Amino acid sequence: MLLSAEPAVTTTFSSDPMIPRPYEIQRAKWDSSDTFSLELTPVGGGDIPAFEPGQFNMVYVYGVGEIPISISGDPARRDMLIHTTRAVGTVTRAMSELKVGMMLGVRGPYGAPWPVDEARGKDIVIVAGGIGLAPLRPAMYRILAYREHYGRVVLLYGARTPADVLYRKQLEQWRAHFDLDVFVTVDRATNNWRGSIGLVTQLIVRAPFDPLNTMAMVCGPEVMMRFTTLEMEKRGVNSDNIYVSLERNMKCGIGLCGHCQFGREFVCKDGPVFRYSQVRHFLTKWEV
C-alpha cells in the first residue's frame, strides 16, 4: 500500500507503450555548469501520471533520441514533471539547448521505487553522490510529507566541488528543519567553501541513526555505492535494508529490448532501485 493519497493512475494515452507523449518545457534552469532541470507539462493539459519516488521516464528529443531519466520532482505534485540531468551525451546535450515552450516526448513512469513505504517506523539514511541526488529528491519529498511515520531522517550528500552541489537552496531549506540532519561534503574545494571536504562515505561513521532500525537509500556512481554499502555494513546496517539505484543502457524502459540486463535483473523493470542484498553478488563482478 502506498502512503500517497493520490489514486493510482492508468495511462489511457496509448496502448502502445513505445509511443511518447508530448510535453512542453515550462522552465529550464542550470543547476551547475553541466547539470540542468526541466519543468514539463503535458501538451493539451491535464495531470502528469502518478509516479513513485525512484521511478524514471524515457525522455525523447525530437529527431535526436530517447534516454531514461529519473524523475526529480515532488510525487505529491501532479501539475509538473521535473527532470534533472547532466548534459553529457548526445541526447542530454540536445535537451539542454531546448528553450521554454519547446517540446519533449515522455513515456513512463517506469521501474521499481525507493522503499519509502516499507521504511515506515525506521530511521532513514539517504546517501547521494553527485547527480545521484536527483532520483532521491522525490523520496525526500515523500518522507517529509509523512515525516511522523519515520524515525530520524539523515541526508548525506557528496559532490565533486561546491559548484557541483545540486539543489543548493533546497538543501539549505532542509538543513533548517529541526527534524532533519543534512550533511553536505565535497571532494575538493577552494577556500570560499565553508563546508566539509572529504568523501560522502566518510560521513556515515558519525551520522546519527540507529543501524539496527534503519533503511538506507543510496544513489551515485556505482563505486561510490559499493563503498557506501561497506560503510553502512560497518555501522551494522543489514544489507537487506540498504537500497541502491543502478544505471544501465536502456532502449525501451519496459523489459523488452534486453539492453539493461544486469545478471538476472532487468534494471528498467526489476530496478532501477534494488535491495542491495539482491544484487551484491553481481555488483562485485566485473563487467556484468
Next chain:
Amino acid sequence: MKTLEPILAKHPFFAGLQPHYLELVTGCASNMHFKAGETIFQEGDEAKQFFIIREGTLRLQVFAPGQGEISIQTLESGDVVGWSWLFPPHRWHFTGRATSALRVIALDGQCLYTKCEQDHGLGYEFLKRFSHIMMDRLQATRLQLLDLYKVN
C-alpha cells in the same frame, strides 16, 4: 584541577582502552583551544603532538604557489589528527587550520613514545588504533583519486 581522563575515555579513539593505559595516556595529554582561522600546526614544523578533536572543525591544507591554499580534508569532533610525530623526520606534512572555534586535546608524542616503548601492550593498542585510521584515510584518498563524479 580536573583530570582529562574522563574526556579521553569518551572519545571514540580510546574506546575500549584499559583504564591503566588510559591513565598513562592522560599523563601526556593537555587541553588546547583555537579560534576560527588559527593555525594548529604548520607544514614543515616539527611534529611533536597529535590531536583528539573534542569540538569544532579543522582543515588540512597545503599551499601551492599560484593556487593558494588547497584544502584536502575537513576533520571534526570524534576525529584524530596527526601522525607525523610517529616517524622521522617528525615534521608536519600539511597545515592544520581551525575553521571554527576548536577544542582539542593534544597528546605529547615524546611522552607517549617513551611509555609505549616501556609497555609494548600500550604500544600495540596505539598501533591498532592508528593503523585503522590510516586505512580509512587511505581508502578515502583512493576513492577521491578516482574522481567518481567526473564525466569521463
Next chain:
Amino acid sequence: MTQSKKNKPPKLYVLERRDFQELLTALSADGYQLIGPTLREGAVTYAEITAVEDLPIGYTDDQEKGTYRLHQAREPRLFGCGPGPHSWKKYLFPARMRLWQAQRSNGGFTVQADAHTPDKLALIGVRACELQAIAIQDRVFTGGAYVDPAYQAQRENTFIVAVNCGRANKTCFCTSMHTGPKAVSGYDLALTEVYTPEQHYFLIESGSPSGDEVLHALPTRPAAVDEVEAGEAIIAATSAQMERSLETKGLKDLLYASYDHQRWDAVAARCLACGNCTMVCPTCFCTTVEDVTDLSGDTAERWRKWDSCFTMEFSYIVGGSIRSTAKARYRQWLTHKLATWVDQFGTMGCVGCGRCITWCPVGIDITEEVREIQTTSVAPTAAVTERKRKRENT
C-alpha cells in the same frame, strides 16, 4: 484447447505426398501467406512459397562447427533439411520495424503510432525446437507487464504447421533441452514425413481448432497402426542420432558461481564478437532503436532493429561500455541463455537448435563451453557457500 484431448490418444491421419499441395492450397484459400523453407544462396531460407515445388525437395544438409553444406539426397523428401541460418522470428519479430513517426509543427511535434495490421502468415515446416523458441519469445514479448503489440498482433494471425524431425544434424541437441525432436505443443498442425521406396506420406495431427478446420478439409484417412508406429520409429531414430548434448542439471547455479571462471578467457581469445550467434538464435530478442529525420527535419521516425549483446554499444552508458571485453560479452550471452533466462522467464533461452554452433565463424560450440565449465569448475565461491549456509539455517 488441447486440454480436452489429454486423455485421448492424438488423432493421427495420413496425408499422401501427392496431396500435399492441398494443404498449401487450403491455407492460401484461408487468406494465409505461406512461408516455408526454400533454397537461397546455398542455404535453406524461410521465405514465401506458393507451391510444393518451392520447398527444397530432395535436399539435405550437413552441419558442423562453422560448417553448413547443402547437397542432394537420394530421397525426395520435402523436409529433409534441418534449421538454416534464418529462424521464424524474422516474421514474428521483424529485424527492422518502424515504431512511429512524428511531424514537427511550430516548436513542437505530434506523434503518430504505426498501426499493427499484420499479414496472415502460415509457417510451414516449423521444427519442434523452433516451436519452443516461439513459445519462449511469446513469454518475452507478451508474458510481462508490457506487451509488444506488433508481436502480439502477428502471433494472433499466424498458423503453424510443424514438422517432426526425421533426422538430427550434428549440431542438434534438442533432446538435452527437452524441446524435440517431436512437436508437443504450440502448433496448429504437426506433420511427420514418412518416406520409403514404396511409400511417401505425412502423418498429420491437429493441435488447435484452426488446425482441425484445415485438417477436415484435406484428403486424409485415419492412420493405421503400422503407420503410427512408423512415425514413432522415425522420431525415436532421430533422438538416437543426436550426437551433441548439454547437461542442464545444476547448470544455472554453476553459471551464477562461474563469472570468474578461466574458461571465459579461453573462449574470448577465439570469439570475434561478430554477433552471428545472436542473429541466428531463434530466441535472442534484443533490439535497439534508431532515430531518423528527413532532410527538412519536419518528419522524424523511430525504428526498432535487432541488436546484439556482442556489440560494444550495447552496454554503453555515459563514460563507456560496461562490457568492454569480448570475454564479458560472451559470458553475458551464454549466461543469459542458460542461467539468468531461467530466473527471468522460467525456462532456459536455448532450444538446442545448434544454429549458433553452425554459424559461428570460428566454430565456438556452446555445448563444449558448458562442458568445459562443468568439468573444470573450482569449488563454489564464498558467496555461494554463504548463500547455501543461509538457506540451511532458515
